[in-house]
Amino acid sequence: MTDTAPAIELKGISKSFGPVQANKDIAMRVMPGTIHGIIGENGAGKSTLMSILYGFYKADRGEIFIGGKEARITDSQSAIAAGIGMVFQHFKLVQNFTVLENIILGAEDGPMLRPSLARARGVLKQLSDEYELSVDPDQLIENLSVGHQQRVEILKALYRQADILILDEPTGVLTPAEADHLFRILDNLRSEGKTIILITHKLREIMEITDTVSVMRRGQMTATVKTAETSPGELAELMVGRKVLLQVDKSPAKVGAPILQIENLRHVDSHGVERLRGVSLEVRAGEVLGIAGVAGNGQSELLEVLGGYADATGSVTVNGKPLPLTGTGADGAARRKTGIAHVPEDRQTEGLIMPYTAWENTVFGYHREPEFQSGMLMDNAKIREQAQDKMTRYDVRPPDPSLPAKAFSGGNQQKIVLAREIERDPDVLLIGQPTRGVDIGAIEFIHKEIIRLRDTGKAILLVSVELDEIFALSDRIAVMFDGQVMGERMPNETDQTELGLLMAGVTERPGGDPIKAVDAALEQKEQREASQHD
Amino acid sequence: MDKMPAWADAVLVPLISILLAAILSALVILAIGENPVEAFNLMVEGALMRSAGWGYTLYYTTNFIFTGLCAAVAFHAKMFNIGGEGQAMIGGLGVALVCLFIPFPHWTVALLVAIVAAGAFGALWALIPAYLQAKRGSHIVITTIMFNFIASAVLNYVLVNLLRPQGAMDPATARFPEATQLPTFQDMFATADNPLFRGSPANVTFFLAVLACVAFWFLMWRTRLGYEIRAFGHSESAVKYAGISPVRITIVAMLISGGLAGMMALNTTMGEAERLVMNATEGAGFIGIAVALMGRSHPVGIFLAALLFGFLYQGGAELALWTNIPRELITVIQALVILFTGALDNMVRMPLERLFVALGRKDA
Amino acid sequence: MDFMTLLQVLDSTVRLATPLLLACLAGLFSERSGVVDIGLEGKMLAAAFASAAIAAVSGSVWLGLLAGIVSASLMSALHGLASITFRGNQLISGVAINFLASGLTVLIAQSWFGQGGRTPSLMGGGRFESITLPFANALRDVPVLGPIYAELISGHSILVYVAFLMVPLSWWVLFRTRFGLRLRAVGESPEAVDTAGISVVGLRFAAIGICGLLCGLAGAYLATGLQAGFVREMTAGRGYIALAALIFAKWRPVYALWACLLFGLLQAVALRYQNIDLGGITIPVQVMDALPYILTVIILAGFVGKAIPPRASGEPYVKER
Amino acid sequence: DPALVYDLGGKFDKSFNEAAYNGAEAWAAETGGSYRDIELQSEAQREQALRRFAEAGFNPVVTTGFSMSSPIASVAPDYPDTKFVTIDGFVDPEEHPNVLSILFSEHEGSYLVGMMAAMASETGTVSFVGGMDVPLIRKFACGYAQGAKAANPDIEVISNMTGTTPAAWNDPVKGSELASAQISQGSDVIFAAAGGTGIGVLQTAADQDILSIGVDSNQNALHPGQVLTSMLKRVDVAVQDAMTAGADLETGVTVLGLAENGVDYAMDENNADLVSEDMVAALDAAREQIVSGEVTVHDYSSDDSCPALSF
Numbered sequence A: 001m002t003d004t005a006p007a008i009e010l011k012g013i014s015k016s017f018g019p020v021q022a023n024k025d026i027a028m029r030v031m032p033g034t035i036h037g038i039i040g041e042n043g044a045g046k047s048t049l050m051s052i053l054y055g056f057y058k059a060d061r062g063e064i065f066i067g068g069k070e071a072r073i074t075d076s077q078s079a080i081a082a083g084i085g086m087v088f089q090h091f092k093l094v095q096n097f098t099v100l101e102n103i104i105l106g107a108e109d110g111p112m113l114r115p116s117l118a119r120a121r122g123v124l125k126q127l128s129d130e131y132e133l134s135v136d137p138d139q140l141i142e143n144l145s146v147g148h149q150q151r152v153e154i155l156k157a158l159y160r161q162a163d164i165l166i167l168d169e170p171t172g173v174l175t176p177a178e179a180d181h182l183f184r185i186l187d188n189l190r191s192e193g194k195t196i197i198l199i200t201h202k203l204r205e206i207m208e209i210t211d212t213v214s215v216m217r218r219g220q221m222t223a224t225v226k227t228a229e230t231s232p233g234e235l236a237e238l239m240v241g242r243k244v245l246l247q248v249d250k251s252p253a254k255v256g257a258p259i260l261q262i263e264n265l266r267h268v269d270s271h272g273v274e275r276l277r278g279v280s281l282e283v284r285a286g287e288v289l290g291i292a293g294v295a296g297n298g299q300s301e302l303l304e305v306l307g308g309y310a311d312a313t314g315s316v317t318v319n320g321k322p323l324p325l326t327g328t329g330a331d332g333a334a335r336r337k338t339g340i341a342h343v344p345e346d347r348q349t350e351g352l353i354m355p356y357t358a359w360e361n362t363v364f365g366y367h368r369e370p371e372f373q374s375g376m377l378m379d380n381a382k383i384r385e386q387a388q389d390k391m392t393r394y395d396v397r398p399p400d401p402s403l404p405a406k407a408f409s410g411g412n413q414q415k416i417v418l419a420r421e422i423e424r425d426p427d428v429l430l431i432g433q434p435t436r437g438v439d440i441g442a443i444e445f446i447h448k449e450i451i452r453l454r455d456t457g458k459a460i461l462l463v464s465v466e467l468d469e470i471f472a473l474s475d476r477i478a479v480m481f482d483g484q485v486m487g488e489r490m491p492n493e494t495d496q497t498e499l500g501l502l503m504a505g506v507t508e509r510p511g512g513d514p515i516k517a518v519d520a521a522l523e524q525k526e527q528r529e530a531s532q533h534d
Numbered sequence B: 001m002d003k004m005p006a007w008a009d010a011v012l013v014p015l016i017s018i019l020l021a022a023i024l025s026a027l028v029i030l031a032i033g034e035n036p037v038e039a040f041n042l043m044v045e046g047a048l049m050r051s052a053g054w055g056y057t058l059y060y061t062t063n064f065i066f067t068g069l070c071a072a073v074a075f076h077a078k079m080f081n082i083g084g085e086g087q088a089m090i091g092g093l094g095v096a097l098v099c100l101f102i103p104f105p106h107w108t109v110a111l112l113v114a115i116v117a118a119g120a121f122g123a124l125w126a127l128i129p130a131y132l133q134a135k136r137g138s139h140i141v142i143t144t145i146m147f148n149f150i151a152s153a154v155l156n157y158v159l160v161n162l163l164r165p166q167g168a169m170d171p172a173t174a175r176f177p178e179a180t181q182l183p184t185f186q187d188m189f190a191t192a193d194n195p196l197f198r199g200s201p202a203n204v205t206f207f208l209a210v211l212a213c214v215a216f217w218f219l220m221w222r223t224r225l226g227y228e229i230r231a232f233g234h235s236e237s238a239v240k241y242a243g244i245s246p247v248r249i250t251i252v253a254m255l256i257s258g259g260l261a262g263m264m265a266l267n268t269t270m271g272e273a274e275r276l277v278m279n280a281t282e283g284a285g286f287i288g289i290a291v292a293l294m295g296r297s298h299p300v301g302i303f304l305a306a307l308l309f310g311f312l313y314q315g316g317a318e319l320a321l322w323t324n325i326p327r328e329l330i331t332v333i334q335a336l337v338i339l340f341t342g343a344l345d346n347m348v349r350m351p352l353e354r355l356f357v358a359l360g361r362k363d364a
Numbered sequence C: 001m002d003f004m005t006l007l008q009v010l011d012s013t014v015r016l017a018t019p020l021l022l023a024c025l026a027g028l029f030s031e032r033s034g035v036v037d038i039g040l041e042g043k044m045l046a047a048a049f050a051s052a053a054i055a056a057v058s059g060s061v062w063l064g065l066l067a068g069i070v071s072a073s074l075m076s077a078l079h080g081l082a083s084i085t086f087r088g089n090q091l092i093s094g095v096a097i098n099f100l101a102s103g104l105t106v107l108i109a110q111s112w113f114g115q116g117g118r119t120p121s122l123m124g125g126g127r128f129e130s131i132t133l134p135f136a137n138a139l140r141d142v143p144v145l146g147p148i149y150a151e152l153i154s155g156h157s158i159l160v161y162v163a164f165l166m167v168p169l170s171w172w173v174l175f176r177t178r179f180g181l182r183l184r185a186v187g188e189s190p191e192a193v194d195t196a197g198i199s200v201v202g203l204r205f206a207a208i209g210i211c212g213l214l215c216g217l218a219g220a221y222l223a224t225g226l227q228a229g230f231v232r233e234m235t236a237g238r239g240y241i242a243l244a245a246l247i248f249a250k251w252r253p254v255y256a257l258w259a260c261l262l263f264g265l266l267q268a269v270a271l272r273y274q275n276i277d278l279g280g281i282t283i284p285v286q287v288m289d290a291l292p293y294i295l296t297v298i299i300l301a302g303f304v305g306k307a308i309p310p311r312a313s314g315e316p317y318v319k320e321r
Numbered sequence D: 001d002p003a004l005v006y007d008l009g010g011k012f013d014k015s016f017n018e019a020a021y022n023g024a025e026a027w028a029a030e031t032g033g034s035y036r037d038i039e040l041q042s043e044a045q046r047e048q049a050l051r052r053f054a055e056a057g058f059n060p061v062v063t064t065g066f067s068m069s070s071p072i073a074s075v076a077p078d079y080p081d082t083k084f085v086t087i088d089g090f091v092d093p094e095e096h097p098n099v100l101s102i103l104f105s106e107h108e109g110s111y112l113v114g115m116m117a118a119m120a121s122e123t124g125t126v127s128f129v130g131g132m133d134v135p136l137i138r139k140f141a142c143g144y145a146q147g148a149k150a151a152n153p154d155i156e157v158i159s160n161m162t163g164t165t166p167a168a169w170n171d172p173v174k175g176s177e178l179a180s181a182q183i184s185q186g187s188d189v190i191f192a193a194a195g196g197t198g199i200g201v202l203q204t205a206a207d208q209d210i211l212s213i214g215v216d217s218n219q220n221a222l223h224p225g226q227v228l229t230s231m232l233k234r235v236d237v238a239v240q241d242a243m244t245a246g247a248d249l250e251t252g253v254t255v256l257g258l259a260e261n262g263v264d265y266a267m268d269e270n271n272a273d274l275v276s277e278d279m280v281a282a283l284d285a286a287r288e289q290i291v292s293g294e295v296t297v298h299d300y301s302s303d304d305s306c307p308a309l310s311f
Ligand SMILES: Nc1ncnc2c1ncn2[C@@H]1O[C@H](COP(=O)(O)OP(=O)(O)OP(=O)(O)O)[C@@H](O)[C@H]1O
Pocket: A017, A020, A021, A022, A040, A041, A042, A043, A044, A045, A046, A047, A048, A049, A437, C319, C320, C321
């Protein structure tokens, strides 16, 4: 092997899923010891391409060369044998297995478990020391934070002696501090001579760590450039195919009286783990209160409690009227009647019924309103008519109300949910991850809508894991960690670093290594959850 | 995702599946030394070529429509109600009680009251499993299976110890009074010179079953309740978000499901036997599951699938009459139909999809 | 209840629990791998028939046992084809298999033996004889332990001992071997197994194969150990009880043993004490008859609470992003 | 030609229906005639089979099982020229002149085998295993208990039913366990009236070296030397007679008891060594007393109660 042979070379890779052509004739070269970024809109085909490289899917056509030699990657086993490891967007871990068991799964030494486990324990110790990847080998995955789960995924790959590591959107679930830590690990790995492919939507990350970057659009590889020779604006344009505004225009908020008041809210989940531990917040008319935090720190539960589908103690008032937090009257339908609308975090499993048509979905949750009834039956004709109107006004594409929700792209699904919730003219709008998995074009539209609603004097509670989004939309920012509000900040008086530390449970800027403080806080959280888990 | 036109999925896939089941059945018939063509002719002749044959076919069809709808309601709510059998048994008890103990002036009144009784008893029998599923998370498949056994014991106790007339051998009730007897197809359609449907058990409950299909369609696709049941079936988390109570939907859907199963007893108990016998349900509860699956939980599909199974039952009876083929052959054929249309339908669908995608490419 | 009666009830418990235990462990392997199996009943029935038929024809119970295992495995393979290969509905496939076994066994029995769906009675080498353990007779007179050894522990057919040995063996396989680790993983998270480069389909078929083997043992025990031949529908709902026991046991081998013994005990008691007289009120036989089923429901409702099945069970595995 | 309709248990149930089949076969062998038969699969087929056979000109149409009486009562008026026979069932002869009801006095036959059981018992305990808990089976049990008590007033009679669902007819495993339980309670003669379940009872009795009693057909040969006797119910004779009579069959109600040789106990080479001369003598005496009316055996189904046994 000469040192000029690329670590990975793809030639003419094509793949279609039925009528959808996910990858079209793709070529790509990655040199050893480099980090190669891949960016592209949702559905551009990035994950598909990487899954092909990892043998998870089989390409319809095309060739793969690893270290200059043609590799026949027919399944994950052969990819692993070729030295490829992959960390998927959605982790592939067995939740009720220990870390150690997950590490050895599929890479055991022999038919008996004990020797494999013993050896793995040693190797794991060594790897964690070497790459700052510490994680308790005997902990169950379900008790680990997402950040630690990701470490397990990386360890899995390293345990299999991967030389090529693929990471699919690894930072979406991490605090900024954790992301920094991850990049340090990746840096370490690069200096060890490993090759890394990094898929991300965040242009900042591409600029920060990659050596080269490829842009994908509609299944094709549209450009490959040296990172040093490009700019975020250029990359964004390459991705979408037009100029994009990366900032939201917004006037200062005209804040009115408090609408939503939350006092000492507590919630225990079905496993007995306390997820909200005395949350107090206030949202006033005409402002956006942004809740920052890493997924799994109680934001989802906060939305569920406010949305009426999780029990809690404490007090919540809307316009001074207290809401029941348990029993009858504490459900989504009752909340809607009190003027709370809710765009849930997960549009596909909560906000929409995927097999239902768009028009059926436009009344979901409001289907018992008298205006949609005619006698004993639902007034489907009227619902359909109104749906058509909403879809036109919210620029849902295609504007066909009789298509099932699953036939729309993520951004358009989100628009349907937004249209439904905003059109009811609520006093309070709860909105979770408004642009998760939505590409730049749709983000623009959704952000504008949220600001427009704010300007009509509504109280908006925004939950997002994207700090950029929090900064772009919020008039006030609250940070949640481990079921508690760590602090409130005004957006112009803080920065990403401070919020990042708050998100990891660190309230004062530590003198020493921030990573240590973050790790300690995370560990405390994990221990509490594990001890309460029944 | 439109890989295949909807009509192909709804019509072509089941048709090919049935064909495969038929071919395999023919092989089984050959293997036991009989002639499959002759057997098939006999079945068609006996089930479809005579009005009395139709009378039987439609009688069975009625049963399967009710149990099929029963399974379908549960399917829409993503539940597997294997308890149609027990619910129908207990529904029969309801029918028997009102028929025996209320002096009815006319069958129409009797039918109306019996519908309520059958539905209520069947629903009641579904209530406990539903409640346990909704509140305690006890798996409804297991609890409904258990409730089938328990229903059988209850019915046995009631028939042997309470409702059996003195001295009668049969674990069965006395014959219902004249006024509760439902008009059969013969009563309705036979004329002096054209003795249609002679002696066959099809009766007015067939129309009730058809009505139930229509009502089912309205319920599922035109009412709020149906909207909520289907939504619940697609996504439990979404339903919670919308403020629809999963507990309520689980229980209501199962009550409707059990009620429909119970109404099957109108056909067997009031319409045919005119008394309650021990094994009046005869596995129709299980067939209902296959019917609902084949019919894609849609009333039109359920009607057609029920007709197919009705034909199988009646055709099978004719086979038993005129050949030496053991009756278990029919069980085997049913098993094959369920297997191919229910469990192995992807075996047919996957190649078909590929075919349609290929054809689509050529067109494009 | 005096001591001997207790022993006899327990003895009967062991016999009645054995087919349940084998079927329950069969279901355990299947469901641990993510394949729900309500076709246990049908597989047992098929095995009962095949073992009795071949034992009757060949005069060798071992050949019969083999035939039982083969036929149950064939049924398993069919279930696998439907639910793993073609990703069909596993419950429907199970229902179909139950129907198929119920019909085919009688059909074939009738066409082979002409005895109305029965096999000829097995004699001599065609049956599993009960085994008297060493010193059983000598120790009989030792107080308490003697009778327990002689009556309860000794004197069962070999398949009973096999069934009970299967409990630690299953535990060991599941929790101490590579295969077990992978099997449990595939029932929890097939995508984790798939991305680890292990074949989901292969593992599930292996699990289903074990399920067939154990159902084969269960059926053979019914027809050639407990009985001396096959009669139609002779499994009489035991497959369903085994499923209930499996849930009760929370998909764990040792708990499965206790669950099956409990159900066996219930049946043994119900058989021995029909029409229990409780000071004037006679509990009718129907109540005793339905007791195991009622108890199952009560157990499911109260004691187990939410029995959490393997996460991926019942769902066919489709690769996704 | 005659036709024969078997009850749901199926043609080869080794007892009741099979006896009917044997009778038909015997008739066919003797006369060289041919007949049609059907195994019912569902309740609704009862009437259907009757009608189809009647329409096709079969005469007489012979049916087995008490469940056939009701359908016959509704079909018979439509086919006045066809003769129907219901074995075990009762149809009012006044209303339906073309129906012959044949009833057996099972309690009488059971009485005799009960006596034999009591006499053969060394432990002073005998027992009964029924199939599904229905009145007919209780009639067997009640007669059996009365006979046993007549032969030995101190005898203990244990009676168990297998279950309450039709599965109780086909659960030999439960039959075995019931037999074992009864044996451990001291029983050393077990009478099984339980269809396929009885196979298990007889098997266990043989395995544990005690005596059993078969039912309906002669089951002595199932375990030669270990089946004490079988309570015969001459369904075969009834069927054969009806078929022989053909279209000229005399209708009405026939009760076949001991007097008519309709029920009996089986003696053959398989049980010759088990039955002593004393037993035969005692049974013969009892038979005479019953036939003459000196002794009446209480029929459970007459008032749903049993003096010798509680259910
Ligand atoms: N298993 C599948 N079956 C059918 N279509 C699929 C499948 N996987 C991906 N696709 C389709 O292929 C296209 C590319 O998907 P892919 O997941 O590769 O996109 P991506 O670039 O990774 O998007 P994202 O940024 O959302 O992760 C999309 O249109 C998607 O709908």
